[in-house]
Amino acid sequence: MKETNTLSSKLIIDLKNQMESLPKKIVxxxxxxxxxxxxxxxxxxxxxxxxxxxxxxxxxxxxxxxxKEIIKLINxxxxxxxxxxxxxxxxxxxxxxxxxxxxxxQEINSKYHGTTKVGKxxxxxxxxxxxxxxxDTYIKVIQNQxxxxxxxxxxxxxxxxxxxxxxxxxxxxxxxxxxxxxxxxPKAIEHIKxxxxxxxxxxxxxxxxxxxxxxxxxxxxxxxxxTNNLFQTLKNESAKKLIKYLWDKIEANGSLIITSATSLNxxxxxxxxxxxxxxNYQTKESLISIAKSLANVKxxxxxxxxxxxxxxxxxxxx
Numbered sequence: 001m002k003e004t005n006t007l008s009s010k011l012i013i014d015l016k017n018q019m020e021s022l023p024k025k026i027v028x029x030x031x032x033x034x035x036x037x038x039x040x041x042x043x044x045x046x047x048x049x050x051x052x053x054x055x056x057x058x059x060x061x062x063x064x065x066x067x068k069e070i071i072k073l074i075n076x077x078x079x080x081x082x083x084x085x086x087x088x089x090x091x092x093x094x095x096x097x098x099x100x101x102x103x104x105x106q107e108i109n110s111k112y113h114g115t116t117k118v119g120k121x122x123x124x125x126x127x128x129x130x131x132x133x134x135x136d137t138y139i140k141v142i143q144n145q146x147x148x149x150x151x152x153x154x155x156x157x158x159x160x161x162x163x164x165x166x167x168x169x170x171x172x173x174x175x176x177x178x179x180x181x182x183x184x185x186p187k188a189i190e191h192i193k194x195x196x197x198x199x200x201x202x203x204x205x206x207x208x209x210x211x212x213x214x215x216x217x218x219x220x221x222x223x224x225x226x227t228n229n230l231f232q233t234l235k236n237e238s239a240k241k242l243i244k245y246l247w248d249k250i251e252a253n254g255s256l257i258i259t260s261a262t263s264l265n266x267x268x269x270x271x272x273x274x275x276x277x278x279x280n281y282q283t284k285e286s287l288i289s290i291a292k293s294l295a296n297v298k299x300x301x302x303x304x305x306x307x308x309x310x311x312x313x314x315x316x317x318x
Contacts, residue, residue, distance in 0.1 A: 001055070001057060001058060004051075004052060004055070004058050005058060005061045005062075007048060008048065008052065008058070008061055008062045008065060009061075009065050011041075011044060011045045011048055012045065012062075012065045012066055012069050012070060013069060014041055014044075014045075015041050015042065015045055015069075015070060016069045016070060016073065018037065018038050018041045019038070019070075019073045019074075019118060019122060020073065020118060022034060022038065022118055022121045022122065022125075023117045023118060023121055025037065026121060031121075031124070034121075035124075035125050035128075038125060039125075039129075042269070045269060046268065046269055049062065049268065049269055050268070062273075063273060066269075066273050067273075071084065071274065073118060073119075073122070074122065074274060075119075076114050076115050076116045076118055076119025076122065077113070077114045077119040077120070077122040077123035077126055078099060078113035078114060078119075078123050079096070079099065079100070079113075079122075079123050079126035079127060079132070080119075080122065080123070080126060080274065082095045082096035082099055083096055083131075083270060083274045083275045084274055084275065086275045096135075097135055097139070097161045097163055098161050098163065099113075100127065100132045100135050100136060101135075101136065101139060101163050103127050103132075104136065111123065111124040111127050112124055129270075130307040130309055131270050131309065133307055134305055134307045134309035134310050137305045137306075137307070137310065138164075138228070138259065138305075138310055139163050139164045139167065140164075141312065142164040142226055142257070143164040143165075143167045143168045143171075145224060145226065145255070145257060146164060146165060146168040146177070146179075146224070147168050147171065147172060147175075148224075150223065150253070151177070151223045151224040151254075151255070152176075152177060152178060152223050153177075153178045153180075153220060153221070153222045153223045153224075153251070154177055154178070154179050154180070154222060154223065154224045154225075154226075155179075155180040155181075155182060155222045155224070155225045155226075155249070156179070156180070156181050156182065156225075156226055156227075156228075157182045157183075157210060157225065157226070157227045157228075157230075157246065158182075158183060158227055158228045158230065161191070161192070161195070162181065162192040162195055162196055165179060165181075165196060165203075166195060166196060166199060169196075169199045170199070176202075177202065178202055178204075178220075179202065179203045179204070180203075180204045180205075180206060180219075180220075180222070181203060181204070181205050181206065182206045182210050182213055183206075183207060184207070184208060184209065184210060185207075186207050189205050189207040192205070193205060206219070210242065211241075211242060211245055214245040214246065214248075214249055215245070219249070220249075221249050221250065221251045221254075222249055222250060222251060222254060223250075223251050223253075223254040223255070224254060224255050224256075224257070225246050225249060225250060225254075225255075225256050225257070226256075226257040226259070227243075227246070227256075227257070227258055227259060228259050230242060230243070230258070230260070234280075235280065236280065236286075239280075240290060240293070243256070243258065243290055243294075244293075244294065247294050247315070247317075250315075250317045251317070252317055252318065253298075253316070253317060253318075254316075254317050255314055255315060255316050255317070256314070256315045256317075257312060257313070257314050257315075258287065258290070258312070258313040258315075259310055259311070259312055260281075260282040260287060260310070260311055260313075261281055261282075261309060261310060261311075262281060262282070262283075262304065262308055262309065262310070262311050263281035263283075264304075264308040282311070284302060284304075284311065287302065287311065287313045288300065288302060288313070290313065291313065291315055294315065296317055296318040297315055297316070297317065297318070298316045298317060298318040299315075299316040300313065300314070300315050300316075301313070301314040301315075301316075302314075
């Protein structure tokens with residue numbers, strides 16, 4: 001245990017030194033080499049992190065040193081600050097996705113956002129990491145499903161910021177879809193209303209217990225329902241129960257899309273020690289088993305993004 005903790009401390013200090021020396025290395029070697037070196041250090045730490053997760057004491061030591069040495073540096077970047085705030089305030093939850101998406105338009109938004117020179121360069125680094133790219137991919141995947149002409153009645157559960165809806169409406173200003181947004185968090189509903197009401201009035205908001213809403217006879221059936229990380233907030237059995245209720249609300253020839261994080265990704269340090277999200281990772285087999293437990297499944301399509309962070313299960317109904 002002592003040797004493991006010593007290695008944790010060494011790798012974390014190595015990462016700290018790499019981050020603090022980033023501006024100097026960029027001047028000397030350029031961004032490509034400097035960022036590649038930093039990524040190698042992150043990867044070594046991530047690999048080590050996977051080996052200690054089974055030991056509570058080793059993991060606790062890792063968390064204490066990481067919090068002490070790394071968090072203050074990461075928070076100097078806007079990306080890191082939003083990620084860190086995501087478990088403390090809604091500004092983090094809402095802000096991170098919006099910040100990542102806005103940063104894709106480099107003509108308007110600089111990638112160098114931070115409170116220090118180190119923070120600005122770290123921000124540019126983070127905006128090209130697996131987590132940022134996977135979130136960007138998620139938005140595009142769902143946006144394309146919303147646009148499909150056969151999906152006229154659409155429901156989102158755990159919508160986060162609604163960027164995918166906003167972007168779909170921007171691409172199709174005359175879109176004639178009936179969209180329903182479900183979230184238990186009143187601040188989430190308020191945030192999304194402020195964002196979307198200027199685009200489209202044909203949106204209904206449901207705030208409160210999701211299962212009660214699904215059991216309400218006034219809640220219609222849908223051509224498309226999509227969810228975002230049910231397994232992040234719910235235990236397996238509760239998530240599977242909710243999926244059954246969602247499936248019952250799918251019209252014939254409609255689709256349900258389930259999104260889940262995988263344990264294969266290289267961003268677990270970001271998720272677990274910066275945003276402090278304890279994700280209930282799902283395997284491909286566990287998601288496929290959900291499809292087998294439901295009636296009237298015409299087709300089940302499993303995909304995983306190139307980064308191996310998010311996996312998608314699309315279920316088409318007979």
